[in-house]
Amino acid sequence: MSGQAEKLAKLQAQARQIRRDIVVMVGAAASGHPGGSLSAADIVTVLYFEVMSIDPQNPAWPERDRFVLSKGHAAPVLYAALAERGYFPVEQLTTLRQVGSLLQGHPDMRKVPGVEMTTGSLGQGLSAANGMALAGKLDGKDYRVFVMLGDGEAEEGQVWEAAMAAAHYKLDNVIAFLDYNGLQIDGRCDVVMSYEPLADKWRAFGWAVQEIDGHDLEQILAAIEHAKAIRGKPSIIIARTVKGKGVSFMENEASWHGTAPKPEQVEKALAEL
Amino acid sequence: MTKKIATRDAYGAALVELGGKNPAVVVLDADLSxxxxxxxxxxxxPRRFFNMGIAEQNLMGTAAGLAAAGKIAFASTxxxxGTGRVxxxxxxxxxxxxxxxxxxATHAGLTVGEDGASHQMLEDIALMRCLPNMTVFVPADGVETRAAVLAAAEMDGPVYIRMGRSEVPVLHNEASFNFVPGKAVILREGKDAAIVACGIMVSAALEAAETLAGQGVDVLVLDMHTIKPLDVEALVAAALATGAVVTAEEHSINGGLGGAVAEALVENYPVPMRRVGVRDTFGExxxxxxxxxxYGLTVGDLVSAVQEVLQRKVK
Incomplete structure (x- = not known):
């Protein structure tokens, strides 16, 4: 196997493990958001296992790259990546959403090592990412801030305030992903609230825009490399994804946005993963 | 004549002073600088100042991100x-x-004046003081404002500083004033009643105490510059010493200083009390x-309120 093929195979296996973790922890919690966690799993895997410069032993390392999960309800994918990367024991994942657990329903930066920003109320993560990016520029540090937005989340007005500001301040150290799975709680995004043309909107706001298949690891890697090379403007990678990706009965079903699998469904899902 | 300065002017000067002392301080505004x-x-x-345009949600979120990366972020509007909208x-x-x-936050309260109710914030103390982790300062004059700004920069965590548009008398001596967050300042001792005030109503409270002294009524004046954490100890001591309390604030009587004082006294040492503030209405x-x-926020209104609680005082 070539180096690149080997790298992709490793990432593929890692993404599969993260999907298994998501199903298991949401099943154990009997509550949570599997659909949007599974759709973001490949991107999050690439970031945490290939792209980001981070040190799980030293989560506060000032030079580290940052990741802000603006669509905070996808907390399970972030927790799985952090645990698999060694920020805390994998065994803790099944404490998700229990009283006293570090793993809140939505990410809490004060509780979980590696969580960079407390999120959950949609639309706020890009603003925080911008603030971190401004601080990085001010301090002459070359870290990058990655941020994951949901497509439904882009209906929030604050996202566009932040989009405008990121371009105004030429935050080329911000790389955003839009997890374009096309579904939100009430159904198809284009039925709930028409937001197309999304790519044109981001372009009009002054961003460098790429559109990729968000489950193709090679495309994800290439898009990030391309975004890193862009100077003078922020980048967004609009990633076409499948909500519930990897679990046949969850795929493209809006009902799996915030529904936990029952024990027999967990078994069925794990058999597929 | 007493020197007058707007608390917002003192704020601007304190930020410049702070900027020279602490390179971690950054300032954000939303087109109202x-x-x-x-x-x-x-x-x-200029490198540490960020105008976020007319976009307050992003103002607060960006400040949060700067703080998460180690900065002390002052966000102003x-x-x-700066409260209700965000x-x-x-x-x-x-x-x-x-x-x-x-x-x-500047331009709080009725004294915004001509801009009217849409701009006269009368609920901000209530909104901010019910948030866990939040400290709430309502300085009475320029000296207290400067001290509150410097103190806020030293504290770890979120702070709300409420300031006004109009000039107010300078009450404190800059050289000798000792600002301790959460510790009220006794500006005048008294044994008949206490006025607990914040912001622009502190100077009105002192004037009311003067007037009442002329009528033989001895009024204690407590400058409650920190609404949260509230100085319950000083408050109970004032209630014990006088047996009657009037609160004074340029804010709704609901949920602000009056609300905080009422909650604390009811649980610790209930005495006859009256809240002077805007009585559950918008301004104009x-x-x-x-x-x-x-809207009933004058020295005369405070005098009447003290006279009224004195009637109800247990003899």
Missing amino acids: KSTKTYDFGQKY FAVF YDQIRNSIAYPQLNVKIG SGKPQALLEK
């Missing part, structure tokens, strides 16, 4: 836009994660002084 007085900081430290951003991106964001356009008169 000439009114909030953050403009001078921006001129002196008018009180009405309550969820403050709640979820600042207070809950306990980030080092200091909200410098007008000259600041005319508004204070119409």
